[in-house]
Amino acid sequence: MVVMSSEEFAPPKYAQIVQTIRQKIADGTYPPGSLLPSETQLVRDFKVSRPTVVRALQVLQLRGVIEREHGKGSFVKAAPPGASSQNPRPGRAVLDRVEADENSTVIDAGSLAASAAVAKLLDVPEGSTVVRRRVLFRDDERPTDLFTVWCPVHQAEGTQLGEAQPLTAGIREHLRASKGLNLQHVVERLSARHPSTDEAKLMEIRKSAPVLGVLASVFNGGGRPVLVVDLVLPGDLHELEDSYSL
Known part of the structure; x- marks a missing residue:
């Protein structure tokens, strides 16, 4: 019998960041309208590269959880996750990518x-x-x-x-x-x-x-x-x- 380690089942690093941020939005750590930590801070917190952090933020944007504003940062959407305005909008998200x-x-x-x-x-x-x-x-x-x-x-x-x-x-x-x-x-x-x-x-x-x-x-x-x-x-x-x- 081959025993696999938990690491073999772990989601990609960017997906772990997505999950953590969504949990913090759900528990009120990041309330609606709040500014998320900067990309630099997230790189430090999660001990990953900047492209991994950017990927996670892009996924959150695509899913309608956050809004990203060039030069300002990433903001939690005003409506709580699960509301109709939070439905994914891939076309809109990609038009706003820098x-x-x-x-x-x-x-x-x-x-x-x-x-x-x-x-x-x-x-x-x-x-x-x-x-x-x-x-x-x-x-x-x-x-x-x-x-x-x-x-x-x-x-x-x-x-x-x-x-x-x-x-x-x-x-x-x-x-x-x-x-x-x-x-x-x-x-x-x-x-x-x-x-x-x-x-x-x-x-x-x-x-x-x-x-x-x-x-x-x-x-x-x-x-x-x-x-x-x-x-x-x-x-x-x-x-x-x-x-x-x-």
Whole structure:
């Protein structure tokens, strides 16, 4: 009989941080609206690397538990966890991520012809020029998610979406600051699937491994599609949860 140590069943380090912070929110240590300890302090407290802490905070944001504000920190959502406003919003969360603050690599960024699927979602003719941006995020152990965004070329003009350096603001804030463009509405589609050959290679997973795909159409205040977002999450690293009354 092989006896396995408890360490073999331990969740990843970032997941342990997520669990601890959620417990402290639940017991009132971090009340609604409060500022969480800084990333530097969390690195010290948990004795982990900064990418691991950033990964944990991104998961909490994706699950709707906290809000992250560039230059200010991470705040506990005003409503208690479990309320309807705490439902996960992956599309919104990824639009607020700051690439320069995370362990990210811009895989490619530039113009190309829109495929039929992307053209339909952006409501532009097939073959129209669009700007595509692909970014791979990692923690200190492995890739954690692959983010791709498409934008009509006229919307991307005057922005850095087509440039190779990491953005120093979230895409939503970057578009507002550079174009005066306010993103107002998101329609998300979630699916469980296998990765493409390219996705599997970039994310260092098997072609047969399950991934969670989040495809989001992002609209401006006039109801016009501005962005298409594709987020690929390894199934063994992510879970989405929801709470609602019956």
